[in-house]
Amino acid sequence: MRNFTGALLGLTLLATSLPAQAANVICAYDPAGKSGDYFKILEDYALEAQGWGVEVEVKAYTDEETAAKDYEAGKCNGVVATGVRLQRFNRFPTTIEAIGALPTYDHLRYTINDLQKYSPPNLRKGEHETAAIMPIGAVYLFVRDRNTDTVGELAGKRIATMDYDKAAPVMVDGIGAIMVPADLGSIGPKFNNGDVDACYVSAPAYAPFELHRGLGTAGGVIKYPIAQATMQLLIRHSAFPEDFAKKSRTYFYGKFDTILGLVKQAEKEIPSSKWIEITGTEDFDDMFLGVRLELRDKHGAYDGTMLKAMRKKRCAIDSSRPECVEKKE
């Protein structure tokens, strides 16, 4: 009896120390922190969620691995980070960033729309559910010598690659190039100082990292996307109302054009003279396909269902692609 009374007293004390409705914290990575574009978008989302009766608090992180680890450790019930960083939680949504899988923003838009419309169960794995996919921008290859504009010419070149990206070694190996490990903070200086011959980033990195210094007069940007980088929101399903993730996906899909507008603005900052138009994309497409298959079959890094959905989307837009007959994905 005494124990029961004590336990009751303890529980009462614990209950009174908690706020009436504890906010769900989202550990949100934005390289620019609280003043960044994605953080602002998430603050708007938190307000929208209040209208749904859910308290959401957005906590800024400028280091995405720390954000992901804090989510894993239970310090927050949601995490926002790049798809590549969230690969370890669920391969299905992060495969949307697969190499060469979505050649244009329309491909990306239609795929994200399908995900919010059909809410496939694969968006949830264990306790983790993907609640948003936002564009960061097409990833382009920046080369210090604009003559390096074919797959063959990339052989032997030093390419700065994110060391946590599982796809990078396979792609770099596949084209016979040399991988130089880098992170977001060092990729700019390595390219600008000539430590590497090429790097691949989205256009929003061009101005802040001053990549024009690395491009100089001889360099350029190959105008054929390697991948579509995304920022994704992953939530702990049980911490939110049942339909919260679906509502969120619909909300963020509605913001797609606004967010894409920021990306396109950044692309405009790259002078037109710096873009390298390539005539035939078959070599790149073949290389991309080979890398995707290897990552799906040998490394388990890409999800087959998502690859297939994206192949269907490419073929729906352009049925003349050879892969539409081969159907390897």
Add this chain to the structure above:
Amino acid sequence: MKVARLALVAGALLSTFGCAAKINNFTVRTVLDRATDRPDIDRVCAVGNSLGIPLMSLTKKTNYPKKALIVAELSAAMCAELEGREYALEVALAKKNLPAGPGKIGSIKDARTKEARARQLAALRYYTAFQYLEEEWGEAGNECPKIKGKDEIAYFFGLFAGLSGTLHDSASGRNIGVPQATLGKVARATECLDNETWWNAPNALQAAIWATLGGEPEGVDPWELLEDQAKKGEKSGVRIGWAALSMMAANAGKDELTEHAIIEMARALETKGDPNWMALDEYSMMIARHESDLIWIAAEGHRTEKFGELPAEEVEVPLDEGGGDNPFGGDDDENPFGGDEVEDGDGEPAPEEE
């Protein structure tokens, strides 16, 4: 009184009509010197607000007194920045104190809009100051220009304005369009100034940018460097370093580091500031206090009570081993502090008899 003072300044400036060099000298040395000798940012920003357009009107458009205009635009930007920070506190207060519902959402949205508008104006003014720097000395971040010793302060203010303009533009929807490359340029250009002469602020700014953008030399931790410069700089009596650390750490979501910077700033302020730069020291304190206010509001629903103190953390009371028995021994029904509770009729336990 303020009007009379401004009239005197304007009169002095008019006597130098047509000569940008004289206006630059008068503003950068005399006006700035007088304006910063008291911890009164309101006055500094009022002067900046008022002087900008008259300064531009005294010379031909091709020959603006650019160094003077850096000072004027920067001071004017501070007005808008501080206004924006007030609205940021309004946002935090609404989040914390208002009951859930449409009223709360509307109040938060409105305060956020006001904040964004004020920050946008701050970004415009700061960036204009930075543009004057580049017009005067060439593109920042390339080879260092020749800067006369007495003009170094204008160069420093211009760089500070470049950093601040980028941050406020980014925080307000990028409507001004401050080029994102500005941060990198500023980081390199800080090396053109003597670090110790300017309160270790040039290196602190550089470290702050590296902490945001990367690009630091191998083996350098920008956060450690920023703290190191803040410590070294506080001896000068202008505590910009701690302000920068508190602001950048808060922006990066580094809560412990933000709190550390606030506490260190308060400690540093126990020593008297440089009498020539009291206003700048005051501005630095206000930046750190703003971060402190945000912490206080989130925890307690009101601003900082005493700068340097932080809200007490809520202590979660754990259940005792064994399920909650009286930790002092004896039965739960007994007074754990000894003695029986014998009330004397007024609701309070009666004192024990000797």
